[in-house]
Amino acid sequence: MRKKGQVALYLIIGLIILAIVMVVFYFKGEFFKSLFEKSAEESVLVPPQLMVVKNHIDNCFETTSNEGLLTIGNNGGYYKVPTDKSIIWFADSVPYYYLNRENLVPSIKIIEKEYSSYIKDNIKSCLNFTEFVKIGYSISSKSPLISTKINNKTVDIIMEYPITIKKLQTSVSLRYFKLRINSNVAALQKASGDLVDSYSKKPGYVCLNCLEKISAKNNVSIDALPHQDPTIFENDIVWFLIDDTGYELNNKTLTLRFVVEQ
DSSP states (O other), rough: HHHHHHHHHHHHHHHHHHHHHHHHHHHHHHHHHHHHHHHHHHHHSOGGGHHHHHHHHHHHHHHHHHHHHHHHHHHHHHHHHHGGEEEEEEEEEEEEEEEEEEEEEOOOOHHHHHHHHHHHGGGGGGGOHHHHHHHTTTEOOOOOOEEEOOSSSEEEEEEEEEEEEETEEEEEEEEEEEEEEEOOHHHHHHHHHHHHHHHHHHTTTOHHHHHHHHHHTTTTTEEEEEOOOSSSSOOOOEEEEEEEEEETTTTTEEEEEEEOOO
């Protein structure tokens, strides 16, 4: 009886933990949505004479975000590729998605985190207001915080960037900046998961018919190329390139690039 009671107790605790996790994710999504709406309201309140600075921030935000998405794709979903499970190809690190019979496909949450880190680290180079200060603007700001959410066919980014802009007697304080990019990142990640699941059933063999089905299912294009691993793993590998066929970024195709061992 005691064992049955313990099992029931563990089951109840597990259900409570699961419920808490579901509630946290729900409210996190709602909070993200409310921030998106709030940033849209703030953009209307910026005085015309200060919009030039707001536009500069928006352009910097968009450029960095687009470049970041292309970089994340090129790095197989990572900003900083795990060095212990990747190959070095010239100056690039390319991650393994299948190594030692282990599925290493990064989740959407991991990709969101990596993407946020890229934007946070790289946006600082263009958030420079020296030229505005020279012509009479007074600008004070804090370090930006980035949150991203990968949806079906879109990616939402929110930058929390408290900033006060002044010129003469006019001033405005802003906090949130939003950006929505049309992109099939979710489909690329889903296709990579389907591909690795299929590949793991018969490692070393690329099922061309399977690639066609996965491509059609996710509306992506998949290329596979056998190659020799030049790193310490010294494995025979297969390169996979999954292209977003629906959208372009800066006139470039978003490509998810990774390798699997044969």
